[in-house]
Amino acid sequence: MADREKLRSDLVALLGADSVAWDPESLAKHSRDSWPLAILRAVHRRPAETPACVVQPRDTESVSRTLRYASEHQVPVVPYGGGSGVCGGILPPEDAVVVDLRKMNRVLEIDERALLVRVQAGALGAELEKTLNEKGFSCGHFPQSIDLSTVGGWVATRSAGQFSTRYGSIEDILAALEVVLPAGTVVRTKPVPRAATGPDLREIFLGSEGTLGIVTEATLRILPKPPSRVLAAFAFPALARGLEAIRQLVQAGWRPPVLRLYDELETARHFSDWAAPETALLLVLSEGPPALTEAEMAACSAACAAERGSALGPAPVEHWLEHRNDVPPLEPFFERGIVVDTIEVAAPWSAIPALYEGVAAGLRAVPGILVASAHSSHSYVTGTNLYFTFAVQTENPDRAEEIYHQCWAAAMEATLAAGGTISHHHGIGRIRRPWMAQEHGLGIGVLRALKAALDPQGIMNPGVLLP
């Protein structure tokens, strides 16, 4: 406790009293992210530990000072953005400093000629998008968390948005970054369109989940708001038919921003007003120059018809657009003994049938299973993702956590067995860490070497990412 006092007073001396907080509310707020297991534990009156204090820097220099201090004193540091992570990336130990970036939320510069925006890492996605929209631009990056997640969080977790099939994921959108290394060094990369100047420094930090440094600024590629948008939905007699239509479309070179296909269970759950029972619903959204959207939608209609998809018109897509970011709070489920979560994975097209069947079967083997369903929301030439939802009823609240881990283990093992990757866009955090060695094979040694090289004292977000 004496250490905590000293840490707090040192940081106040270093950064000013208004940049350091340790009131119970601040500590509790920064004690976890939106990981369902952390929420479950809170419901069961087993809340997470609270950190020693929360630093709220207003500039990169303050982040640098904080990290230099932490390095010198071997204090664990946990970067905090919007707290929207769902894999347990934030669970600061009692002796940790949380660095909350939310006060660094300014849009610094828009280059309208090169279509680049430079923004501080703590800006919320929705704040940035609003600023861009007012000038006729968009980021084209729409994770479901956009109202809650920060630009820095997107980078640190390798975020993907709902329109990624055309506009790419954060690694395609991030043109440059500023990152503070554990010893306080500030590294800035240049926003060039492409370079062959050694390994790409952006990629070291994309997906590093706070374990290699703190992202303080990002330069993102933006786009003019598209002049036209067309919506269409199609119902297929089976999920496999819809997947085949998507594969044909993307492999022929079409890239509608949204190609979102629900299995029969999710179609019945969310779209029964439009789709017949036992069908799989595909949502298509195309946008861009009218000549492009027209040709693209004609190609979609033909590809869907070839797989016996029947056209349902735009209404299901409009419904989805309106409700796409509604996420019900999890507490009521946990209070009723229902263990729920989502798990997103991905694989090459040739492995997708086995991946779907394997994960669904694994989840359905869990006693008390109520729901095991999936949709595909991000497609590529070589494969697609599957986003599973599970719910399990338990009579015994003491078993909830065990059941939670049981579901995750079933999904992870089945994914690896099918040749898939254990995460498409939520990241690793703590929940997926036990499978990282299997995911990467001997490559895990390269990740460990990188960690040891950049954070030799291991102060950055300990307990996350690497097993």
Next chain:
Amino acid sequence: MADREKLRSDLVALLGADSVAWDPESLAKHSRDSWPLAILRAVHRRPAETPACVVQPRDTESVSRTLRYASEHQVPVVPYGGGSGVCGGILPPEDAVVVDLRKMNRVLEIDERALLVRVQAGALGAELEKTLNEKGFSCGHFPQSIDLSTVGGWVATRSAGQFSTRYGSIEDILAALEVVLPAGTVVRTKPVPRAATGPDLREIFLGSEGTLGIVTEATLRILPKPPSRVLAAFAFPALARGLEAIRQLVQAGWRPPVLRLYDELETARHFSDWAAPETALLLVLSEGPPALTEAEMAACSAACAAERGSALGPAPVEHWLEHRNDVPPLEPFFERGIVVDTIEVAAPWSAIPALYEGVAAGLRAVPGILVASAHSSHSYVTGTNLYFTFAVQTENPDRAEEIYHQCWAAAMEATLAAGGTISHHHGIGRIRRPWMAQEHGLGIGVLRALKAALDPQGIMNPGVLLP
């Protein structure tokens, strides 16, 4: 010399006599790549040192054994693909082992459903493309060196092809790789379409130029051969007009594989049969589904007309397609006292006018300059590349090397001053190494830490990439 003998006999014992060569022809062939300065030195009777021996492994296990041996005995190792590099990436010291990958050139597997090809690193681009074409596929990656360069070389140097504006560069095409680390460990990544499982291991080795390990296998994204192709050329009253047309097209969402714009000098040099003097010629090639190419070419015509580009029909593009990989041998130039090379750089659109003017002015200030011209061949939403050609006449052969360095320094300094990147796709090698610290700022420390972590003894391709 005793060391050389021991090294050779040890490697023969380890790999077999038919995998190790040290005849003068083999040593001379592997003593350099296609770096113009190395060619200039050879013309001036100052050939490069020759390595101790050349290993020609037939499998990954042999590469692993070689590297394990080299690590244990601190022997420098230089990986060798097709020898097509133009930046001095290959210049083995006398005590080095060159690992020539050309005998590892098999196409191992084609996944026609996921559109993936798994190929050994020593396959030449043209060999791979021919195999794919026979099955109705293409890699979509066409560097000018395709007849001379290997798949492993593409990865190690961050290659970009002539059709990259639509199909991407090697970092977009590489789905997975196998790489042998300096101590002999074989790391394999999985060919998944996208993952959020920590920093992307592919990106550690893309552009590493043999300094972190040896790439032994690659899985690449392939494409069905496109059903239609349309060609068109346009002549603009000024380079700036043509650049503006390209910028408008890509920022509106169009991606013709080829958008290739020559400045007035290069237009006069290569296309005087079609384009009027003092015009800048744009070559456009669109391919894909007919509905897409039709809409794309209509958009191109409109964007070019808006910038006063006049349509010249397909002939200039056909001419380029036929001759695009013809590169004249450099020896005759050097023998006549003409110092020549090309320098490719890139920048955001907002910096391109200053970059073009700055580099051209810097080159034209070199006494004896004959040619300083450029074209743009790879465009992106946020910017484009500029590919300069220079030629300088000198009466004194002893000054040729100094003049060569003077031209490079002028181009590099002007590029950095304009906010550009010092290499778009040729890489760093030895010629650009002096500017790497300026290119990356404090980020150079991250690259150095990566090198120290993965190659602590510094045996991998010493003298390249990092200053």
